[in-house]
Amino acid sequence: xxxxxxxxxxxxxxxxxxxxxxxxxxxxxxxxxxxxxxxxxxxxxxxxxxxxxxxxxxxxxxxxxxxxxxxxxxxxxxxxxxxxxxxxxxxxxxxxxxxxxxxxxxxxxxxxxxxxxxxxxxxxxxxxxxxxxxxxxxxxxxxxxxxxxxxxxxxxxxxxxxxxxx
Amino acid sequence: xxxxxxxxxxxxxxxxxxxxxxxxxxxxxxxxxxxxxxxxxxxxxxxxxxxxxxxxxxxxxxxxxxxxxxxxxxxxxxxxxxxxxxxxxxxxxxxxxxxxxxxxxxxxxxxxxxxxxxxxxxxxxxxxxxxxxxxxxxxxxxxxxxxxxxxxxxxxxxxxxxxxxxxxxxxxxxxxxxxxxxxxxxxxxxxxxxxxxxxxxxxxxxxxxxxxxxxxxxxxxxxxxxxxxxxxxxxxxxxxxxxxxxxxxxxxxxxxxxxxxxxxxxxxxxxxxxxxxxxxxxxxxxxxxxxxxxxxxxxxxxxxxxxxxxxxxxxxxxxxxxxxxxxxxxxxxxxxxxxxxxxxx
Numbered sequence: 001x002x003x004x005x006x007x008x009x010x011x012x013x014x015x016x017x018x019x020x021x022x023x024x025x026x027x028x029x030x031x032x033x034x035x036x037x038x039x040x041x042x043x044x045x046x047x048x049x050x051x052x053x054x055x056x057x058x059x060x061x062x063x064x065x066x067x068x069x070x071x072x073x074x075x076x077x078x079x080x081x082x083x084x085x086x087x088x089x090x091x092x093x094x095x096x097x098x099x100x101x102x103x104x105x106x107x108x109x110x111x112x113x114x115x116x117x118x119x120x121x122x123x124x125x126x127x128x129x130x131x132x133x134x135x136x137x138x139x140x141x142x143x144x145x146x147x148x149x150x151x152x153x154x155x156x157x158x159x160x161x162x163x164x165x166x
Numbered sequence: 167x168x169x170x171x172x173x174x175x176x177x178x179x180x181x182x183x184x185x186x187x188x189x190x191x192x193x194x195x196x197x198x199x200x201x202x203x204x205x206x207x208x209x210x211x212x213x214x215x216x217x218x219x220x221x222x223x224x225x226x227x228x229x230x231x232x233x234x235x236x237x238x239x240x241x242x243x244x245x246x247x248x249x250x251x252x253x254x255x256x257x258x259x260x261x262x263x264x265x266x267x268x269x270x271x272x273x274x275x276x277x278x279x280x281x282x283x284x285x286x287x288x289x290x291x292x293x294x295x296x297x298x299x300x301x302x303x304x305x306x307x308x309x310x311x312x313x314x315x316x317x318x319x320x321x322x323x324x325x326x327x328x329x330x331x332x333x334x335x336x337x338x339x340x341x342x343x344x345x346x347x348x349x350x351x352x353x354x355x356x357x358x359x360x361x362x363x364x365x366x367x368x369x370x371x372x373x374x375x376x377x378x379x380x381x382x383x384x385x386x387x388x389x390x391x392x393x394x395x396x397x398x399x400x401x402x403x404x405x406x407x408x409x410x411x412x413x414x415x416x417x418x419x420x421x422x423x424x425x426x427x428x429x430x431x432x433x434x435x436x437x438x439x440x441x442x443x444x445x446x447x448x449x450x451x452x453x454x455x456x457x458x459x460x461x462x463x464x465x466x467x468x469x470x471x472x473x474x475x476x477x478x479x480x481x482x483x484x485x486x487x488x489x490x491x492x493x494x495x496x497x498x499x500x501x502x503x504x505x506x507x508x509x510x511x
Contacts, residue, residue, distance in 0.1 A: 112389025115321030
């Protein structure tokens with residue numbers, strides 16, 4: 001994510017809730033210092049610290065207690081590294097770092113917790129979840145037999161995501 | 167690197183008195199690859215190859231012109247930034263990256279920015295519908311041969327988790343001198359923030375946007391469809407902001423005409439007389455001339471000329487036109503001469 005005032009990466013992120021309205025501030029180190037924010041500490045850390053166990057989130061009380069895994073099993077990104085940069089390593093990180101990532105998204109997106117827009121063309125015709133699952137399984141099999149392991153991992157993640165919804 | 171002589175954004179589009187340009191940006195990532203920041207150079211090259219080799223239909227003339235950023239000069243990269251064809255982050259990055267541009271330079275595709283693909287369309291004036299259709303068409307064509315990282319729950323998956331969902335940024339570049347000179351800008355900024363809209367300066371230089379140019383875009387990308395987002399912008403956000411600005415300009419004429427005339431005529435006189443001109447000063451003064459044209463105070467200069475000059479006074483464009491502008495000092499001389507000549511004609 002970039003700074004609100006320039007193209008540099010934002011290192012300070014602040015979510016302000018005033019009168020029931022949520023707004024956000026994203027600043028690079030330079031602009032953060034200009035506006036009187038202390039840098040470091042690193043921003044996403046604050047964002048993460050703010051939500052963990054303190055605000056309503058999509059996570060269930062049980063899952064909220066669960067600690068995020070130290071590393072994404074697909075790309076190896078450490079959760080601590082994500083907290084520092086605010087940037088994920090691969091699509092698999094979305095599953096690996098749940099429910100924390102879900103809460104970050106929920107906060108950043110004013111409470112929205114699911115996608116309602118279009119899907120990629122190649123999936124759109126498969127509105128039926130079972131048909132989509134079958135197509136992805138087929139692609140996964142091909143990926144494994146042709147030794148495209150990263151693609152296989154990604155397909156597996158997509159299947160997992162489908163599974164959550166059914 | 168071959169670019170058009172002139173960017174298409176200098177043309178005068180609908181609602182040009184307030185709306186400079188309309189921009190759509192889609193963020194997409196290829197399934198089966200780490201995001202750009204985590205990928206190896208070999209994987210980044212593979213992404214580049216997959217995207218640049220993806221077949222495109224006649225709507226894109228059979229393909230885009232791909233510019234390998236590693237083979238560009240700093241001046242060429244600056245030129246791309248000034249035309250808003252690439253982001254500053256992309257221009258300054260050191261990873262293997264390329265940008266694809268269509269013949270009209272209204273569509274650009276950055277490969278290996280923060281996300282694997284940043285598809286962007288930019289059109290002059292209030293033409294979000296057209297810009298969106300073109301971006302969507304490219305998106306659909308490319309995903310007929312490439313799988314994007316997508317989750318049924320979160321939508322298009324992006325490197326920064328706050329961009330998930332439809333992955334669409336809808337933006338307009340607005341000229342808002344009326345709101346600024348009537349002291350209404352802070353109120354508008356607060357309202358925009360409450361509506362989850364980002365307001366940024368044209369050149370990303372802090373809250374005091376140079377020339378009173380502001381880029382307004384959505385901050386939310388999840389929980390509504392692309393069509394809803396577009397509808398909200400074209401039917402509510404943009405018409406409302408345009409109307410606020412026009413009302414402010416009318417108020418300025420009625421309640422503080424001397425201020426308006428001073429801003430406009432002082433700018434015209436300075437630009438017609440200056441012998442040294444920095445790019446920021448030139449932008450501010452040209453912006454006030456732009457206001458004067460829209461308020462029918464300057465009948466002998468066209469809006470298109472001012473829009474062209476707003477681009478030509480930027481460093482890389484200036485150096486392209488005038489080879490003597492080899493450093494900042496010579497650039498100031500060349501810039502002043504360019505503007506004097508143009509306004510005399």
